[in-house]
Amino acid sequence: MKKTKKTGSMKLRTRLANGGIYALLTTMSIIWLLPLAWLVLMSFKAEKGAWHDYVMPKGYTFDNYIALFTETDLFNYPRWFMNTLIVAICTCILSTLLLLMISYAFSRLRFPSRRKIMNVGLILGMFPGFMTMIAVYHILKAVGLDQSLVSLVLVYSTGGALNYFIAKGFFDTIPKSLDEAAMLDGATKNDIFWKITLPLSKPIVIYTALTSFIAPWVDFIFVSVIMKDNYQNYTLAVGLYRMLERENIFEWFTRFCAGAVIVAIPITILFIKMQKYYVEGVTGGATKG
Template identity: 35%
Template sequence: MGKEAARRRWARVAWAYGLLLAFGVFFVGPFLMGFLASLKANPLEWPFTLGFAQVSPKNWAAAWRLGREGAGDPWLGGMRPGRRVALEVAYFFPGEEAPSLLAQIPRRKPGAGMGAVFEAPYAADFVRLGGPKLLERRPFRLGEAEGFLYRYRLELAYEGAGPYLERVPLDLEAPRGAVLVAATLDPTRFERRGRVASWDNAVPGLLGYVFHNYVRAFRETRSLETGESLFLRWTFNSFLLALLKIATTLVFASMAGYALARLRFPGRQALFLFMLFSMMVPGQVTFISNYLVLRDGIFGLSRLFGAETLLNTYTGLILSGLVGAGAVFIMKQFFESIPKEVEEAALIDGATPVQTLFRIVLPMSTPALGALAILTFQGAWNDFFWPFVVLTSPREIYTLPVGLLSFRSAYGQVGDWGLILAGGFFSMIPVLILFAVFQRYFVEGVSVGAVKE
């Protein structure tokens, strides 16, 4: 009987963990697929394959070596004056005569979308291409076909003086019937029905090859006036606004929540009910009135400080969202779970309500404050609608979600979805890190703050 009960218990445990694993795969699977697609040169390829050039260790080692030889930078690669880089390719060809390969460095603009508006040096004007030089010929079998394997060597030489080149594109055209079977670095794509092997950058470096779309997001989205990276600026703006929102939310929500939980004053219950009612009103209902208030500078008061309007300013964005009713509600519920005897002991010792809050209650509220900080950061980091309304120009003041919208018009029209996907995936990373690091505070804050003793 005991063995049968144990067997049923372990069966239930297996079902429970199997179900959790299935849910994990179901929810994490699209996340993982999105990340892998952001690494591909063509994220829309079908059928979707998990084995592609950017995840091959062989290509990692080659990209590292080529970046180091081309610019002395194995991470981001490129090419500098006085450097030489050699690549090898191997073609299968059924004929006994070596196929004639045509190699060239195309005058391809280093960037698309936003990057296309900037003048940049062409690698074709500075880099000399040597080869292809035949190194080896030996019998080879490809599937059912028999023929010969021809191995070639190409050399890129940057002689004389010149600027640093972020990338060196390379096209290699083979005759009909020749099949590329190996290369020092796998090409980015094939064109003309496989006859042309094309490299967007023959000296990419490790990060420049594996995270090519991410590197482009930082390099190509530059300001027309200053030349600084807009993507980096948008990321900094989002961090700054999120941290300010956390600071104001924790301060005001703590004080307001403590007042509603412990202090007795006329209209306290009505104020709490009004706060609950405000939580039921969507922001889209009040955004026009809030927009007009910011446009007029909070009823003209901003003119006292020399500002005609608070639109297109971080001041207006921060003042319009100092604290939310939901944050006050969370802190109120948590403060009510703290035994009153602790505060009464502080009052006996002569502490004022303000001293009790900051010296006694808040140090005990770490779980609630941690959970509130995580939720506030997530909301501020991902906030799109209100910053999109308030911050319209210049582009340097955009937050990251608003800036990513401009990617669609700049890159979506030319089908460059890899960069759009990389920007969107990058915007998720800070929130994932925050949840992973502060998960304990989040779980404790939600479980403790939800119960009133």
């Protein structure tokens, strides 16, 4: 905060304050963007390795990007990209459907022990997720789904569906009179769900779809436990992490940067386009409590 003398005229004061804020915002922007700029810079770096005794690269090249898609013996980047994309699309659809079903049932329908089931859901959500990873792995193994992409979709979708509180809170705000009017016209509850509630809940549908689509791109823990050493079925997060392990980092560091840039661009664009819905989803759930 910029302190100014009280004697100065009002206009000068605001100007000085604003000038200070501009300076601060610019500095902060630089600090916040520098690591990202460095990432892009490194992805074009010609020489190998992560550490040098100089800062700016000595040469620039596009080979890192090309190598990601051509040298696929050790690290199969294109395949991982497709894996992640497929998992993300399936998770997005399944988890949105599940979440809408749950929150609609809890918000609009009245049935015995509704509150109890909701509270159980709340309590279950408080267990740290990866405490149960090993058990989930063995359950998946028992049904023959371990190290498969299907298992990832199932686990992500179920985990996402436990966050039904936000969507439920949203459904609660849709007036009940709409339902009643439709029921008078002979609509069943199934009709009401598809024809009235769903079209009105666009923001929450987009929020859910967005978060569940992004989850597989950024999750690292579950994949590393479930996939173990099945390289073919890795998603990008684990694959890229492996590139930075001690024995690979010299050869693969610049390619890691290139791969990270390729992932980050679509996710970033998607997020910036959809940030309005994201904010609505987060604050809607948080401030209502």
